[in-house]
Structure formats: C-alpha cells, structure tokens
Amino acid sequence: MMVEENNQTEFGTVKIHKESIAAIAALAACEIQGVKAIDKGILAGIFELLGKKRIGAIKVEFDKQGEVLLEIPLVITYGYSIPEVAAKVQENVRNNVEKMTHLYVRDITINVRSIEKI
C-alpha cells in the first residue's frame, strides 16, 4: 500500500494514502450489525511481527480515472443474512469513503471468508 491519491487544491496537494482509505472502509464495515470482523488473512501474523500496521487485508486500488476499487474480506456473525449484510456494508463503506475523501468509489467487492458465533 504505497500509492497515494493526490488532490490538487489552490494551496497545495492533499495526498490520501491507501491505508487511510482502508481504515475508513474497515471502520464503516464494522459499524454494520452482522459484521464480526475484518478478516486479517494468513499474513497478518507476519505483518504484526514486522511491526507493520495492517487494516485487515482490505485492498485499495485506483483505476486510471482515479476512482477507488475496494476489496473487503469479512467475517460474518452467525445468524445474519449474508446478502443483506454485504449490501449494507457496501452502502456504508461507499458513503463514508466518498464523504471523507471526496473520491468516487467505483466498485466494492466483499469476500465472506468465514462465519463465527458472537
């Protein structure tokens, strides 16, 4: 996650790091009932050992137009409808990322990795 998205203002450049967008997406996703956690993936332990902060394993990409593409791996709480939770997460993440960064979110892919009890 080294690339940043630049916004030119009259006073200078505002750079939004991919980590920041991932953090917004993670917080927005966890606000939805039925989301237990963001799946950290198998590399999480290695990243933690290296002292690197890792916002789950959320992937943030920019297309040629500067639009945001997100991929969010989720752990869903047992008993919730996955399509409903996924749709709510997509909506909340889109709203929050667009509101906070003024970037257009083109695509949000949700990967349901596991289902766990509370």
Place this chain on the structure above:
Amino acid sequence: MRTLGIIFYTVVSVLIGLFMIISAFVLSIPTWQDEAAQLISDFVYVLQETVNYRVALGLSGVLLIFISFSFAQLILARFQREKTIAFHTPSGEVTIALSAIEDLIKHFSFMIPQIKEVKPDVIATRKGSLLVNLRVILKSEANIPELTAQLQEMTKSKIQEVLGLEEEIIIRIHIAKILSHEEKDKRKKDNETEPRHFSIPGYGRV
C-alpha cells in the same frame, strides 16, 4: 503478471530440462567427457576469480526465489478464488468462501441434539448448484431416517436463508459412526475420573 509468470516458468523449466538432457548426452560419450569436465572446471574457476560473476549468480538466485514466491501466490490466489461462490450487487461483487458455508453448517447442526459431530465439505459445481457432503457422527439413540431428513431440510433452508441462494442445493449425508452406549459410558467415566476440584494444602472444604 500471471501470463508473464507462466511464460517465465515454462522457459526456465524447458531450459533446465534441455540442460539436463544435453548433460546426460554429453557425459555418455567418452570423447566429450573430458571436455565437459574442463568446461565445468573453467566455469567454476571464473566464478572463483571474478567477484562480479559471483554477485550476478547470487542475485539471479534471489530473483528466481522472488519470482517463485510471486508465482506461487498467484496460483494460490486463483485456487482460493475458485473455492468461492459469488453474486453481483449494484455496488460490486460479493464472494462467499465455501469454507464459510462449512462454518455455518457446523454452527447450526449442533441444534440437533442427536448429532455428535459434523464434518461438512461444500463443493460448487460447474452447473451452478451447491453440493454439500456431510460426514456425521451420531449418538446411538438417533432415528437415522428421521434425523437425516431433518438435517437435510435444515441445511437447505439455512443455506438459502443466510446466503440468499436460489440455485439447487444437493445434500449428501454420510453416517460415519454411531456412538455405542459403551463408548458413551467410557466417555462419561473419563469425565468423572477427571478431578473437578483442586485441593490446596492447609485448606479444607466448607
């Protein structure tokens, strides 16, 4: 990147294969054996004498390992992607790992008290249907036809409810073991023999 990786690995594999075939061929001809040995010793000598060649050889090794890991990661990602089911929403795609469906089955199957253990295996077929294989361990008092029907119905309705799937779901149940009374008694005894209270010297029970 994936195509590049495949081309790279094909080329490297072909080169290694050719090298081995040629080596075997050359070393099998007596008149060429000396020349081959000389060539190898010259190569080793050049490596020993020139630092740059050694560095180049080492860096090539590092590069090869790095590319191997990238390629393995790509293959694993592809493998993982195939083990999911997906549907589209206006905001993007939602993929559900088949292991997540297995987690779901494990959670709700314990609602049936006669079930001791369930090992689910979920497969997404090419026709678009979902094949669920359940390996079940039962308690002895279970009525198998009733219980399996109940489990099939429950599995189907829960998957449809939680995943919102409209595709066909085929559920196969394999009763792997039925626990006998003896086994149950043995388990009970084992539990009873385990000390439940730890006494601390100098302290009595009230």
